[in-house]
Amino acid sequence: MSDPSSVRQTASGTSRSLKRSQPRYGEKAIQVLLVAASLVSVATTVGIVIALIPPAAAFFGQVGIGEFLTGTDWSPLFKPPSFGVLPLVTGTLMITAIAIAVALPLGLGAAVYLSEYASPRTRKIFKPVLEVLAGIPTVVFGFFALKFVTPLLQDIWPAGDGPEVFNALSAGFVMGIMIIPTIASLSEDAMSAVPRSLRDGAFALGSSRMQVSTRVVVPAALSGIVAATVLGISRAIGETMIVAVAAGGRPNLSADPLEGMQPMTGFIAAAGIGDLPTGSLGYQTIFAVGSLLFVMTLLMNLLSIRLVRKYREVYE
Template structure:
């Protein structure tokens, strides 16, 4: 073997980067197993929900046609004669959710822009945790706040004779919007903060103002995360129970007037699932049919959000 080859081997063997067989890292294997188990638990839970919903729902649709269920405008499954049109429940759910979004999206995105682009680090470290405290308040507290504070306030400021009813969708939707502000604001702010500072610096170098940088540079670059935040807020609003059960009322009402009382899908499930219905009866099976429809609505919404996130996602090197 020539001297240069021996030197190269000696230098390679003695170099810090020389690859040697490391000791087995059992801790990483344990962590990997735990992470896989956590993922499988989430998947198994979803599968379990589907399995629990399908048999009672199929039994329900043996007695009630799907067309009557999905297009009927009267919902009174416990009266004689019973009616199984779910549109009043769907309409109440969409009405309350729409009002909540009209409150939460502007305020949540405004708070996110302020925290990301305007607030100094010290103020952000105080203001963001305080904002997120709203997410920890029990929803039953929000419900009583809507019933005892927001509804009387609406009656005071509304013209005489045209005020809201005791139970109404407007108060429930407004308070629900306040509840989901932290969800939208926190996730949107995290997405905006992840935008590279080089984009901001380039825009400022071209003479852009802070508002122009926020709305024309940072906001479009973080659009995928903002969409995900809004969809998560919608999912929470659609699945909320206590606020609508307390403040919106328990009367199925297909109406476009938010001043009237309405019943949402989750509120019906909560009211009907107390335990007064005999197991196996058609009234008992309505719980699973409405739950299955709510599950499908949420699933479709999440699939659309995933498509939007992938479409507008920005990848930076």
């Protein structure tokens, strides 16, 4: 007996199988390409780890992990050298915190406007304009922070109390502007994916547009917003040119954002273009700091995955 799900009755009374008669090589080729793309991503990550481990292991063979993680003085190229990475970590976290403080409210505000208030025509115009910021070279942002934002802050502050020429505040502020498109675009995509029925139900109960946006749409899209925020934080932590140009090159264990600081990426950039002999202890510090940066980013992404799974909403 023929399977009724695989046979269709034609107009002439004969039956024709609905099963695929010929293999679709195009679909298989697409599957192979997708698998290859996934493997390239995995292989790249594995390659980075393999490149970091031997020099980092050689470094920690001479410098204790406790001294590296808890030391408060970073001067690996001086005599006697000091390998306390806390000043670099402090600079990284300080600048990243300033960037998120700027980008998160502005990015979410832009996402709520584009998703809930803007007309389709306005959205088609504003979203590409907003995403143009993502295409500006980061070195341009760095010189914008150094030549425009820092002098502006120095003019605003009382005489003698303003920020230094190189400071964490201007670098973090401009970095926040740089990651606004990342947070705004991904958050807007998550909000737009919220079913229209949730909005209609809230409006039917007498809610205002602001109440619908903040109490219905944003909570429903929270997993996407968290993912966008963590992606923005990861990009801020890994940014190099802005901090190399505007934040300064002096490791500084300080809580004052008006002072110059050197984050981890700034040190890697500065040391990487120097004249450090390959295989020396000073050269290996680049890989030690890079390994710590890799671990920090990995932990942040693991936390992001857990938060996304916790707050993910599934709609039928």
